[in-house]
Amino acid sequence: VVQIEDRTDGSGLVVHGGIDDLVAKALRLVGRSADVVVSKSIPAGAGLGGGSSDAAAVLRWAGFDNVPSASQIGADVAFCLVGGRARVTGIGEVVESLPFEDRTFTLLTPPVSCSTPAVYRRWDEMGGPT
Numbered sequence: 001v002v003q004i005e006d007r008t009d010g011s012g013l014v015v016h017g018g019i020d021d022l023v024a025k026a027l028r029l030v031g032r033s034a035d036v037v038v039s040k041s042i043p044a045g046a047g048l049g050g051g052s053s054d055a056a057a058v059l060r061w062a063g064f065d066n067v068p069s070a071s072q073i074g075a076d077v078a079f080c081l082v083g084g085r086a087r088v089t090g091i092g093e094v095v096e097s098l099p100f101e102d103r104t105f106t107l108l109t110p111p112v113s114c115s116t117p118a119v120y121r122r123w124d125e126m127g128g129p130t
Contacts, residue, residue: 004061022055022077023058025055025074026056026059026062026073026077027062029070029073030059034061038054043111043113045114046114047114047119049080052077052080053076055077056070056077056081056083064081067081067093068094072093075092075116079095082095082097085097085101
């Protein structure tokens with residue numbers, strides 16, 4: 001859950017709670033200041049796009065819909081801004097919406113945290129396909 005309160009006094013960015021860097025980047029991208037409180041349901045570092053969806057929520061709140069620019073914050077932010085089911089190419093900036101498919105999934109989240117940039121850096125070092 002992301003709660004956002006506009007700051008009209010021009011006092012700059014204030015963030016509270018377990019918020020990550022992506023929310024601050026989103027606010028800077030849209031040139032807005034806000035008090036933002038994030039209540040995390042997705043564990044930080046789980047690789048499930050929790051921080052990216054938080055940033056996308058800020059972008060939506062600000063009325064921002066420039067998908068390619070959203071990907072500059074993080075590769076998953078553009079996908080989260082579009083929402084739904086999609087095919088993503090490039091480095092996250094090309095998002096093609098796909099039709100909804102009714103599916104059921106079970107998701108297990110072990111108590112392990114990984115930095116997304118570090119995982120992709122290591123993937124590149126190992127010579128993984130791009």
